Amino acid sequence: MDFKGSDTIPGPRTEDHLPHTAQAAVKIVIVGGFGVGKTTMVGSVSEIRPLTTEETMTQAGVGVDDNYGSETKTATTVAMDFGRISITDQLVLYLFGTPGQERFWFLWNGLFEGALGAVVLIDTRRLEVSFDVIGRLEERGVPFVVAVNSFPDAPRYPISDLRTALDLAEEIPIIDCDARRRASSRDVLMTLLRFLHSLARAKAPT
Secondary structure: OOOOOOOOOOOOOHHHOOOOOOOEEEEEEEEOOOOOOHHHHHHHHOOOOOEEEEEEOOHHHOOOOOOOOOOOOOEEEEEEEEEEEEOOOOEEEEEEEOOOOHHHHHHHHHHHOOOOEEEEEEOHHHOOHHHHHHHHHHHHOOOEEEEEEOOOOOOOOOHHHHHHHHOOOOOOOEEEEOOOOHHHHHHHHHHHHHHHHHHHHHHOOO
8 A cells, every 4th residue: 555645644443542441451461382273362352453463474484383283374473463352441451462383482571571361272183282381381470271272173172181181280270262253262361360360369368
């Protein structure tokens, strides 16, 4: 698009502006391996047009990125995804989706700064890619819930089996979801917020 000769520089859409009543914000990070649906989840649940940093996949990733189960994927997040949800007139929730490839994990340090918690999105066809992701969260002491994204050809396992395979403590919630559906993605975020609330209550002095 050519803007030469125009006095107007395009900016955010009116509906994307932060409500003037907003007084506080919280930050949630959505993590997971390559191709598990992080960009899809942010896009499905965000009330604004999400910011994405997707780039076309090239030969540079061959032999480096594990795209098993996502062979038809042609673009990948190289920095972050960003979305926003208004919880109330005064409180907004900022969503940050991380890049899935391990070679971009150095970007996680900044994305996790100030985050209340995280959603670990998993694909049951490739559970092994979640091990390091969960390990990094545990090392950082970041509270998280696990969301099992629905893929048509993905095997389904009992929650107890998934908990054992991922070596998760009993108190960490595991929830099924369809990252393409707004209501389903919203339920995942609500599960995380309830979990964070329960942790805060447990730590509160009696």
